[in-house]
Amino acid sequence: MDLHELIEKTVVGLGFELVDLEQSPRARVLRLFIDKQDKPGGVDVEDCALVSNQLSRVLMVENIDYDRLEVSSPGLDRLLKRQADFERFAGSEVTLRLRLPVAGRRNFNGVLLGLQDGKIRLQVDAVETEIDLDNVDKARLVPKFD
Numbered sequence: 001m002d003l004h005e006l007i008e009k010t011v012v013g014l015g016f017e018l019v020d021l022e023q024s025p026r027a028r029v030l031r032l033f034i035d036k037q038d039k040p041g042g043v044d045v046e047d048c049a050l051v052s053n054q055l056s057r058v059l060m061v062e063n064i065d066y067d068r069l070e071v072s073s074p075g076l077d078r079l080l081k082r083q084a085d086f087e088r089f090a091g092s093e094v095t096l097r098l099r100l101p102v103a104g105r106r107n108f109n110g111v112l113l114g115l116q117d118g119k120i121r122l123q124v125d126a127v128e129t130e131i132d133l134d135n136v137d138k139a140r141l142v143p144k145f146d
Contacts, residue, residue: 003064007032010058014051016043019074020081028067033074037088043073076143083133086115093142096122098135109142 001009004021011018011034022031034051036043052071059066080086080094089112096108108131110124119130120139 003030006058006062006064007055010055011051014054016047016051020079029070030066030068031070031072033072033079035074035078048072076141078141080139080141083115086112086120086133086139089141090114093144094122095140095142096120096131096136097138098131099137100135102129102131102135 003023007021007030008018011032016034016036019033019035021033023029032051032055034043034047036047039047048071052069055069055071059069080089092112094110094112098106098108100106102108108122108124108129110122110129113121113123113128115121115133118133120133120136122129122131
């Protein structure tokens, strides 16, 4: 089992979702972003501590060498990576950066309408646009402050 699988299995086993995993060169720093879909307000410090403590034990048992483990929430500008993310956050404002330009553009900002047949549906300036999910380099929610 590789490191990503081990971490994801542990996080999911605790009832959380692994949003992203970042590793420094040679995996000296492991940075995890976790979420809990059914928890109002998202994850808190206690959730991060719970995951951190459990992962520390698992990594020790599995003899994984690392210097630092960081566990946090994905934040208000959460990354969207999986198909389920694009369905879950339909209706939210997002920003997309593409690998290859579409209509001469690589950056889009609009309202996410969902995902259909491997294409992200996005409303940009009252025009609906479809973008291949495979062409997305990075997608993030745009934070809303009231």
